[in-house]
Amino acid sequence: EPEVTQTPSHQVTQMGQEVILRCVPISNHLYFYWYRQILGQKVEFLVSFYNNEISEKSEIFDDQFSVERPDGSNFTLKIRSTKLEDSAMYFCASTKWDNTEAFFGQGTRLTVV
Amino acid sequence: AQSVTQPDIHITVSEGASLELRCNYSYGATPYLFWYVQSPGQGLQLLLKYFSGDTLVQGIKGFEAEFKRSQSSFNLRKPSVHWSDAAEYFCAVLRNQAGTALIFGKGTTLSVSS
Numbered sequence: 008e009p010e011v012t013q014t015p016s017h018q019v020t021q022m023g024q025e026v027i028l029r030c031v032p033i034s035n036h037l038y039f040y041w042y043r044q045i046l047g048q049k050v051e052f053l054v055s056f057y058n059n060e061i062s063e064k065s066e067i068f069d070d071q072f073s074v075e076r077p078d079g080s081n082f083t084l085k086i087r088s089t090k091l092e093d094s095a096m097y098f099c100a101s102t103k104w105d106n107t108e109a110f111f112g113q114g115t116r117l118t119v120v
Numbered sequence: 121a122q123s124v125t126q127p128d129i130h131i132t133v134s135e136g137a138s139l140e141l142r143c144n145y146s147y148g149a150t151p152y153l154f155w156y157v158q159s160p161g162q163g164l165q166l167l168l169k170y171f172s173g174d175t176l177v178q179g180i181k182g183f184e185a186e187f188k189r190s191q192s193s194f195n196l197r198k199p200s201v202h203w204s205d206a207a208e209y210f211c212a213v214l215r216n217q218a219g220t221a222l223i224f225g226k227g228t229t230l231s232v233s234s
Binding site: 040051065098110112 | 152154156162163164165166169171210212214220221222223224225226227
């Protein structure tokens with residue numbers, strides 16, 4: 008069964024450093040998403056991406072964040088200068104054209120020290 | 121703004137007993153509704169979804185959920201819980217427009233006692 012894959016599974020970075028989280032969505036999906044889950048809190052939407060541009064973003068997704076689909080398979084989330092409060096589990100998701108069912112990756116646990 | 125409320129933070133159920141996890145949503149029209157499960161260290165797996173039609177929907181792993189418009193609820197049920205059902209359960213709503221995001225509740229942690 009096709010699945011969304013995320014790398015790495017765990018990343019530790021120093022405050023102020025740039026990180027790039029990588030995702031490979033399901034190949035025939037058209038919408039791509041990043042969500043995050045701070046430990047003990049709910050899953051929060053960050054950004055959605057369609058047709059090579061951001062279609063929606065939350066207030067969390069400020070100028071420190073960016074997304075890119077550099078080739079036909081990868082979908083990346085970049086945090087330019089990490090802060091302690093960016094520590095969270097980051098989930099990538101993708102959906103088909105009808106956007107009715109999101110398939111989630113296993114997540115990347117980002118720890119900022 | 122749309123919101124999802126899961127009133128129970130933590131529930132403990134005996135193995136073999138029935139389970140009901142509550143979910144209430146706030147949305148002007150009928151939304152698309154989902155239940156996801158997250159096992160420790162795992163991603164989110166879709167249990168079931170409701171878009172329209174029959175208000176009782178069946179999902180994987182023996183779960184079902186009932187949409188009640190009058191109560192703005194979408195409660196998850198299972199007749200007999202297994203120890204492997206211990207996990208975190210999230211209710212979510214999706215506005216029925218392409219490209220919009222899932223809005224999640226805070227989740228309910230299910231523990232199963234023997």
